[in-house]
Amino acid sequence: MNIMTPPAPIRWQPKPALAAPAPGSPVWVRPGVIKAMTRGLIGRCPCCGRGALFTGWLRQAAHCTHCRAPLAAARADDAPPYVVIFVVAHLVIGTQVMADTWLNLSVIAEAAIFLPLTLALCLGLLRPVKGATIGLIIQLGIVGDTVVQP
Numbered sequence: 001m002n003i004m005t006p007p008a009p010i011r012w013q014p015k016p017a018l019a020a021p022a023p024g025s026p027v028w029v030r031p032g033v034i035k036a037m038t039r040g041l042i043g044r045c046p047c048c049g050r051g052a053l054f055t056g057w058l059r060q061a062a063h064c065t066h067c068r069a070p071l072a073a074a075r076a077d078d079a080p081p082y083v084v085i086f087v088v089a090h091l092v093i094g095t096q097v098m099a100d101t102w103l104n105l106s107v108i109a110e111a112a113i114f115l116p117l118t119l120a121l122c123l124g125l126l127r128p129v130k131g132a133t134i135g136l137i138i139q140l141g142i143v144g145d146t147v148v149q150p
Contacts, residue, residue, distance in 0.1 A: 030139050040135025041128045045069055047138060053131050060134065071134065073143040080130040088121045 029047065030036065036046040045051040051064035053071060062072045096114050099105060105113075137143065 030141060033136065033139050036135035036139035037132040038135070040131035040133070040138075043127070043131050045071065046074075046135035053134065054127065058127060058130060069138070070143060071138075074134045074137040076130050076133040076137065079133050080126060083129050083133070084122055084125045087125065088118060091121065092118050 031039070031046065031049075035049075039049045040046045040053060043053050045053055045064040045067060047069040048064060048067040051066035051069075052061055053064075055061045060071050060074075063070050092114055095117075096110065099110070099113075
């Protein structure tokens with residue numbers, strides 16, 4: 001009978017603390033949660049509120065033109081589409097169920113109403129939600145290896 005011994009457990013090693021910034025190098029101050037998310041929601045830099053957060057429809061700026069905060073280091077990834085899908089689905093499906101209950105619309109009429117509504121809501125909400133998510137990420141300090149000050 002061949003009895004194998006289990007391997008030794010692997011312990012997680014935390015990332016070493018970041019070194020103090022060099023003299024003269026910028027250190028970005030994190031604003032409060034509401035302020036950072038509101039600034040991101042309107043498309044401004046979450047740190048200073050003056051520079052632009054986006055260079056295109058959804059393309060993040062590499063850094064803030066005013067305070068040089070590393071905006072590209074705050075990656076929103078898949079969170080904004082999930083939030084938008086959650087919100088839009090509840091709004092559109094709830095509205096469609098109410099319309100179906102109160103009105104006698106054909107399937108073509110419902111499609112003509114609710115498909116463009118869904119598209120408009122998704123496209124309209126995606127950029128502000130991404131900005132607010134980036135603001136939250138910067139406020140939480142989850143920006144890669146960049147030094148962020150509380």
